[in-house]
Amino acid sequence: MDATFSYSFPALRGIQAAGEFYVVMCPLKLIPKIFLFDEEEIPPEFRAQRTINRSRIPEISSYILDNPTDYVFSSLTASVDGQMKFKPYTDDPDFQNLGRLFISLDARFLINDGQHRRAAIEEALKITPELGQENISVVFFKDDGLRKSQQIFADLNRHAVNTTSSLGILYEHRDQLANITKEIVGQVKVLERYTDKERQSLSKFTPKLFVLSNIYNTNSKLINKRKGELITNQESAFLFQFWDKLCQAINEWNLVLEKKLSPTEFRANYINAHGTFLEAVGLVGNHLMTNHPDDWESYIERLGELDWSRTNSEWLGRAYGHTGRISKSGDAIQLTANLIKHKLGLPLTKHEQQVENKLKAGEA
Numbered sequence: 001m002d003a004t005f006s007y008s009f010p011a012l013r014g015i016q017a018a019g020e021f022y023v024v025m026c027p028l029k030l031i032p033k034i035f036l037f038d039e040e041e042i043p044p045e046f047r048a049q050r051t052i053n054r055s056r057i058p059e060i061s062s063y064i065l066d067n068p069t070d071y072v073f074s075s076l077t078a079s080v081d082g083q084m085k086f087k088p089y090t091d092d093p094d095f096q097n098l099g100r101l102f103i104s105l106d107a108r109f110l111i112n113d114g115q116h117r118r119a120a121i122e123e124a125l126k127i128t129p130e131l132g133q134e135n136i137s138v139v140f141f142k143d144d145g146l147r148k149s150q151q152i153f154a155d156l157n158r159h160a161v162n163t164t165s166s167l168g169i170l171y172e173h174r175d176q177l178a179n180i181t182k183e184i185v186g187q188v189k190v191l192e193r194y195t196d197k198e199r200q201s202l203s204k205f206t207p208k209l210f211v212l213s214n215i216y217n218t219n220s221k222l223i224n225k226r227k228g229e230l231i232t233n234q235e236s237a238f239l240f241q242f243w244d245k246l247c248q249a250i251n252e253w254n255l256v257l258e259k260k261l262s263p264t265e266f267r268a269n270y271i272n273a274h275g276t277f278l279e280a281v282g283l284v285g286n287h288l289m290t291n292h293p294d295d296w297e298s299y300i301e302r303l304g305e306l307d308w309s310r311t312n313s314e315w316l317g318r319a320y321g322h323t324g325r326i327s328k329s330g331d332a333i334q335l336t337a338n339l340i341k342h343k344l345g346l347p348l349t350k351h352e353q354q355v356e357n358k359l360k361a362g363e364a
Contacts, residue, residue, distance in 0.1 A: 029132025060120035082107020214275030221282030
C-alpha cells in the first residue's frame with residue numbers, strides 16, 4: 001500500500017479474539033469526512049439497525065457546544081473494508097504495539113457504535129469549526145466486505161445496560177433541577193433516609209420508600225420546569241419549603257421515620273408510599289403555587305387529613321387498578337391529582353376535567 005495515498009494515524013495495536021484491532025486519536029474535523037453517512041454506501045442488511053434518530057442530534061450537539069471545556073465522548077467503533085497496514089515506531093519489543101496505522105483512501109468505513117455522536121460532531125463543527133482540532137478515540141476492526149459488521153454491532157449492544165433515571169440524576173451536575181433535587185433529599189430527613197438513589201423502581205421488601213427520579217419528576221411538575229431550564233431563586237425556595245411542609249403533613253411518612261410502621265407494610269397498604277402519589281401532589285402543588293401563593297401551606301397541611309389507604313376505594317381506577325397494582329401512567333397521576341384537588345376544594349382545569357370525564361365514561 002502506498003503510504004502517500006492513505007490515511008495515516010498514530011495508533012495502538014491490540015489483540016482481541018485472535019485478531020488485531022487499532023485505537024487511534026482522530027481529529028474531530030476528519031470524523032464527518034471519513035465516516036460518511038450515506039445510506040447508499042451502507043449494505044441494505046445494515047441500514048435498519050443504523051437508522052439515525054434525528055431528534056437526538058441537536059441534544060448531543062448542544063451538549064458539545066454548551067460544555068466546550070468539559071464535554072466527554074466515548075470511543076467510536078468502526079469496521080474497515082480496505083487495505084490496512086500497521087508500522088511500529090521502533091524495533092524495541094516492548095513498544096511493538098505503538099506505531100502508525102495506514103488505511104487506503106478507497107477504504108469503506110462503517111460505524112458499529114457511535115453514529116449519533118458522529119452526526120452531532122458534524123453539526124457542532126458547522127457552528128464552531130475550531131472544535132475540529134480536538135480529538136476523539138476510534139477503534140478500528142479490519143472487516144473485508146463488512147461481513148462481520150452486523151455481528152460486531154450485535155455484540156457491542158448485547159450487554160449494554162442503560163443507567164437508570166435515578167442514577168442519571170445522581171451523576172448530573174449541570175442541571176439545576178437535578179442539583180436542587182439532590183439538595184432537598186440530603187436536607188429533608190425522611191427523604192434522606194428512605195430515598196433510593198440508584199433504582200428506577202422498588203422491590204416489594206425494600207426498606208426504601210421513594211426513588212430519586214420520582215422526586216425529580218415531582219419537582220419538575222411543581223415548578224413546571226424541565227431538565228436544563230433555568231430555575232429562579234423564588235422557585236428554588238418554594239421547592240425546599242414545599243417538601244418541608246409536605247413531610248410534616250404526611251402522617252404515615254412520620255410513622256415510618258419513627259419506626260412505628262415498616263416500609264414494607266406502608267408500601268403494601270397505602271398509596272402515598274408510591275411515585276404516583278408524589279407526582280400527583282406535584283401537579284397539585286403547581287396549582288397552589290400559581291393560584292394560592294400566600295396560603296398554599298394551609299392546603300398542604302390538609303393532606304394529612306385524607307385517607308391514603310388502599311382500602312379507600314376512591315383511589316381505585318386512579319392510583320391503582322383492579323389488580324391492586326399501583327399505576328404509573330400519566331392518566332393515573334392526573335386522576336390521582338384530580339381527586340386530591342377535589343378533596344382540597346380546588347377546581348379542575350379544562351384538561352383535568354377531560355381526563356376525569358374519560359374515567360367516568362369508562363365506568364358507565
